[in-house]
Amino acid sequence: DAKTTQPPSMDCAEGRAANLPCNHSTISGNEYVYWYRQIHSQGPQYIIHGLKNNETNEMASLIITEDRKSSTLILPHATLRDTAVYYCIVRPAGAGNNRKLIWGLGTSLAVNP
Amino acid sequence: DAGITQSPRHKVTETGTPVTLRCHQTENHRYMYWYRQDPGHGLRLIHYSYGVKDTDKGEVSDGYSVSRSKTEDFLLTLESATSSQTSVYFCAISESTNSGNTIYFGEGSWLTVV
Numbered sequence: 001d002a003k004t005t006q007p008p009s010m011d012c013a014e015g016r017a018a019n020l021p022c023n024h025s026t027i028s029g030n031e032y033v034y035w036y037r038q039i040h041s042q043g044p045q046y047i048i049h050g051l052k053n054n055e056t057n058e059m060a061s062l063i064i065t066e067d068r069k070s071s072t073l074i075l076p077h078a079t080l081r082d083t084a085v086y087y088c089i090v091r092p093a094g095a096g097n098n099r100k101l102i103w104g105l106g107t108s109l110a111v112n113p
Numbered sequence: 114d115a116g117i118t119q120s121p122r123h124k125v126t127e128t129g130t131p132v133t134l135r136c137h138q139t140e141n142h143r144y145m146y147w148y149r150q151d152p153g154h155g156l157r158l159i160h161y162s163y164g165v166k167d168t169d170k171g172e173v174s175d176g177y178s179v180s181r182s183k184t185e186d187f188l189l190t191l192e193s194a195t196s197s198q199t200s201v202y203f204c205a206i207s208e209s210t211n212s213g214n215t216i217y218f219g220e221g222s223w224l225t226v227v
Contacts, residue, residue: 034215041221042220043117043203043218043220043221044156044203044218045218046215046216046217049215087155095209095214096163097214098144098146098161098205098207098214098216099146099158099169099171101158101216102155103148103155103157104155105153105154106155
């Protein structure tokens with residue numbers, strides 16, 4: 001199962017875009033890229049996911065490189081409430097494969113005033 | 114919110130006592146999971162369920178048992194709590210649909226074993 005590599009920490013100024021990178025160089029063709037975040041003392045929160053194409057929702061944008069070996073989560077206008085640990089994980093397609101998720105330590109994003 | 118309720122949210126117990134954590138969902142999702150989260154570790158899967166009375170072990174299942182007698186409830190039991198089981202426990206749910214298999218988490222149960 002593919003694993004991911006993320007920087008342990010990042011800083012971002014409030015109001016600026018936060019670009020969080022993730023390397024998943026061993027990803028397989030049928031594996032999705034998922035992003036979650038965990039605000040202190042809360043459960044992980046789903047943000048966005050994608051397979052090949054770039055995706056956007058009300059929370060963020062996900063940019064996946066053409067070779068799918070890396071991706072970037074973009075928070076377009078970071079606020080103090082976006083301070084959290086962000087997890088990038090890959091998930092094999094198919095029912096029940098959430099049991100195979102490998103959760104690393106993520107990137108701790110600090111949004112500064 | 115994903116319609117997941119964990120109880121109790123906080124508990125302090127003594128070594129050797131049994132403890133049961135409850136996860137209740139209102140989404141009618143097929144899959145349910147119990148994870149633990151500790152400093153220096155990512156989320157680690159304890160047990161999961163793929164249907165009523167259908168469960169299987171995860172990565173760190175020793176010392177834990179689970180039961181699922183109804184779709185909406187997934188119980189995690191520590192038969193004899195140890196200090197190494199002091200942790201925060203997260204329940205999660207997911208469904209298998211054409212639109213995806215996103216996993217959603219509860220707010221956590223903080224367990225301290227003294």
